Every structure is written in structure tokens, then in C-alpha cells.
Amino acid sequence: MPYSTVLFDLDHTLLDSDESEAAAFAHTMRFAGVADHEPLFDAYRRINLAMWAQVEAGTLMADDVRTKRFEAFNELSGIEADPGAMGEVFVEGLGSFGQLYPGAIEMLEAVGAIAVLGLVTNGISDVQRARVARLGIERFFDAIVISSEVATSKPGGAIFDIAFERLGRPARSATVMVGDSLTSDMAGGHRYGIATCWYNPRGEHPAVDFELDHVVAELGDVVDVVTR
Numbered sequence: 001m002p003y004s005t006v007l008f009d010l011d012h013t014l015l016d017s018d019e020s021e022a023a024a025f026a027h028t029m030r031f032a033g034v035a036d037h038e039p040l041f042d043a044y045r046r047i048n049l050a051m052w053a054q055v056e057a058g059t060l061m062a063d064d065v066r067t068k069r070f071e072a073f074n075e076l077s078g079i080e081a082d083p084g085a086m087g088e089v090f091v092e093g094l095g096s097f098g099q100l101y102p103g104a105i106e107m108l109e110a111v112g113a114i115a116v117l118g119l120v121t122n123g124i125s126d127v128q129r130a131r132v133a134r135l136g137i138e139r140f141f142d143a144i145v146i147s148s149e150v151a152t153s154k155p156g157g158a159i160f161d162i163a164f165e166r167l168g169r170p171a172r173s174a175t176v177m178v179g180d181s182l183t184s185d186m187a188g189g190h191r192y193g194i195a196t197c198w199y200n201p202r203g204e205h206p207a208v209d210f211e212l213d214h215v216v217a218e219l220g221d222v223v224d225v226v227t228r
Helices: 019-032 038-056 062-077 083-096 105-114 125-135 159-165 182-192 222-225
Strands: 004-008 117-121 141-145 175-180 195-199 212-216
Touching: 004 159, 019 038, 019 083, 038 182, 062 083, 083 125, 105 117, 105 222, 117 159, 125 141, 141 159, 159 175, 175 182, 175 222, 182 195, 195 222, 212 222
Parallel strands: 004 117, 004 175, 117 141, 175 195, 195 212
Antiparallel strands: none
């Protein structure tokens, strides 16, 4: 039977988060008075990725990332601007910049016509709410669960509990999680006992110790997964 409930990730699944992050970083560096910021971007990204890995592991709260990443970045780069202010400017930029991947709206319209949709995202509330509003996608989702708002993150089961409660407790056997992250979306969905659909546009090897239920290279293919 087809899936009747579909959970979506946001970053790198529906949204071009690389574009959003690069533009927000440039915006923040201008605020900090750093002209030649491009050579510093990789250092920032390593710090940021490490902190979000801590969020997934449950050792750091999502909302703490907004300032801590710039505390670590400034210490490494020697930038003397206030990391708290930089964090706020960066959050504003993340909410203001970046577009949906091509075909995302069409896919959400098609899937939303045949299934109930939820958005389950690890992120900072200010950022994700601003993005959802700016991109006009709130209308597709019967529940939007953001990790910083509920104090728990993927891949933990508690965030899925919250999503399922808000969606009226759908059958796990008829639910699929769509996302790009093997460590949060796919691992979380698998552990929770729902089907997994890995969005893998780069054709990467799935380095996981469990079987993925579906793999798609294009967002439009999610429609076929849902209708099976």
C-alpha cells in the first residue's frame, strides 16, 4: 500500500542550504569588517559541522550553536568582533538567503495531494521559521517540528514522537522519512521503525549498517516512492 504520511527534512533536502550558508557567512563577515572572507569559509564550516554533530549526539543544544560556532571561529581566525552579535547576524542571513531546490514545490504539491506531510528539522527556530515563511511552504505541512523548539533532535526518537503526536499518531508502517542525512534522517527513521528515503543527488555510497528502503537522486522521484 502507498505511504499515507511523509516526513521531510529541510536543509539539503528541500532547501539549498549550501547557498544559504555561503551568503549568510559573507553577510556576517561584512558585519565583522572582514573583507577577504572566502579563505575563512572552510574553517567556519568545519567548526559548524562538528557542532551540529554534537547536536545529533545530544551533547549540545541546537540554540547554543548560534554563538558557540563564532566563539570557536573567532578564536581560530583571530577576528575580534563580538561572537554573539555575529551569531545573530548569521541567523538573520540564514533565514533571508537561499532557495528551494528546483522541483521542490511541484513535488510537495504532488505528494501533499495524496499524503499527510510533516517537516522534522534539526535547526534553530529563528532560522527555520523565517525560511518556511519566506519560501511559502508552511501550507504543505500539518506539523512542523524544529529541534530547538522541542529540545530534542534527530536521530533521537523523541522528536519523532512529537511529530507523530502532532500528526494524529499515524501508522509507522505507512510512514516514510525523506532526507539527505544518513546520520540524522535515515538513522533516525530506521531506529523509529519507519521507512527511509535517502535523497542522494550526488550518487554517494550509503555508509550505513542498515538497509535503506528507498534512494532517490531527484526530488520528483519522491512521488513514485510515496505511491509505490
